[in-house]
Each structure stands twice: as structure tokens, then as C-alpha cells.
Amino acid sequence: MLISSRFRTCSWEALCARREGEKESPQSFLNSELFTLTYGALVTQLCKDYENDEDVNKQLDKMGYNIGVRLIEDFLARSNVGRCHDFRETADVIAKIAFKMYLGITPSITNWSPGGDEFSLILENNPLVDFVELPDNHSSLIYSNLLCGVLRGALEMVSQRLLFQ
Template sequence: MSRASARFDTKKVNSELVTLTYGALVAQMVKDLDSTEDVNKQLERIGYNMGIRIVEDYLAKTGTGRCLDLKDTADKIQSAFRMYLGVQPNVVNWSPGGDEFSFLLDSNPLTDLVELPEDLKNLKYCNIICGVIRGALEMVQLDVQCWIIQDILKGDANTEIRVKFIRKLEDAIPAGEE
């Protein structure tokens, strides 16, 4: 007898694995921490720590150089979304000064198979993404704020993540190496 060959779509399997694993992490944090605000802070912190590490992987895989401006930065973050989450967000809602923009996600693999109960409506389930963006940009000397404007899990049509440029960080030279 021959074994029936089962073909798996590895991208779909990986996406579902990430969704389920992330959901289990958030559920455990909700049980362990006192408030949803504490969970929101921890998710952002975890994302920040991921961001400061993932930027090296991104730069090595893409071979891209320094960003020329905030528009170039937004394009590279858009590329990273495609690379790591398999989604293509739209870059929209640029501020008149050019120092703020939003990522609009029509689909978000982190929110597949997820429904927030009524008592967790203040939970920023995807706050980890804000942390990743903030951490990665800090590693390339950009200080930004990042927050969620709209959330599919709260009944919005899509997820909107806002990014605001604060300042360019100076390269730090270790003491004694001037």
C-alpha cells in the first residue's frame, strides 16, 4: 500500500500556528496580570524587545541601507509586514507635516480565530505590533510613538496602526572611545 500524500500549505500552517500561540500567550497574560492595562503594557514591551532583535534579521535578509526619510521608512516597515506576517498593509493618512502616518491592515493574522469577550474590550490585543515597530525603529536611531487607532476585534472594518516620528536619536559612542 502506498501512503496518501498529504500536501500542506506551509504558509497557512505557520500563520495558524502563530495565531494560536499568540492567542495562548495573551490568554495566559490576562489570567496572570491584574488588569488589561498591565497586559497592554506587557504586550508592547514584548513587541519592543522583539523589534530590537528583528531589525538585524530584516537588514541582513533585505540588504537595505539607511532610510532616506520617513516615507522610505514606512515603505521598509510595509515590506517587513509582508516578510514576517505575510500581509501587505497600506500606508495612509500622512499628516500635513509628513511626520505621522498609518498602516491599514485589511487582514491581520494575529486576529484570525479571535473574539474578544465583552469584559476585555479595553485589551489592545495587537499592541505587540506597536512594540515591534517602536523597537525596530529605535535600533536605527528613530524615536517614534506607535498606537492602535482602529481594531478589527472591536468591530472596525480594519486595523489601523498610527506611527508618529518624535526625533532622530544620536549614535551613542561608548565612553572613552571618542
């Protein structure tokens, strides 16, 4: 299954500022299967709660946004990533560090726009979709849409914070 996330930031040069003096919390590593199945329970619950797939997609994005807003702190503290010099470096940080850290995978980066301000992430081994079979009546469901929300929230937080510095 392929999933592509396409997004844009206005102030990408501000992404990934290193947080000085941040204390790292202890790391715990785990297998993804419990997370995968718990995520499935979440999507199933939303499909019961909302009448159509579009509303489920919106809710997943919203939940993801709220998660991203909080996760960025953890990411910056753990990753020791410095300020990115351009959007291509930002894409690398997202794909090779962030996705590796939280989902154990490294999506490929493709479809760069001519202006270099848009790209796609292709998740070939997305653990969220393990064991998943979507029923026919959910053809519009973007099952992993939470991830787009997470990226949106995390990116927005970093940009905002630095615009005020």
C-alpha cells in the same frame, strides 16, 4: 478588524542603514496558523496574569519592544534594504517589506500628518487576529499591541545605532 499603529521617530533619516557583510541565515517559510494560535495563548496568559487590559497592553508592548530590538538585526540582514531617504520611504519599507516578510501581509499606509512625521498602518488581513473573539470584558485590550512594540524596538535600535556612528 482594523488596527492602526501611530508612532514617530526623531531621526528617521537614519532608518534602514544597510548592514555590510552580514551573513544571511537560511530562510524558513511557514504557514501562519500555528503562530496565530501561539500568540493567542500568550495574550490569554497575560490576561490571566494582569488585572486590567491596560496592563496587558503595556506588557505586550514591552515584549514586542524586546522582540523588535532583536528582530531588526535579522531584518537588515535578510532584506538588503538600503538607507531610507525620507520617512515616506521608511513607511514603505515597514509596510511592504517588513510586514510582508514576518506576517505575510502588506498594511496600507494612511493618515499622514501635515509635517510628514506621523502615519497610520491599517492591517486589513492581520493574521494575528484569525480565530479571535474577544470577550466583552476585554473591550480595552489592544490585542495586537505586540506589533506596535516590535516596531518601536526595531526603529529605536536603528536610530540609536546610527547616531553613534
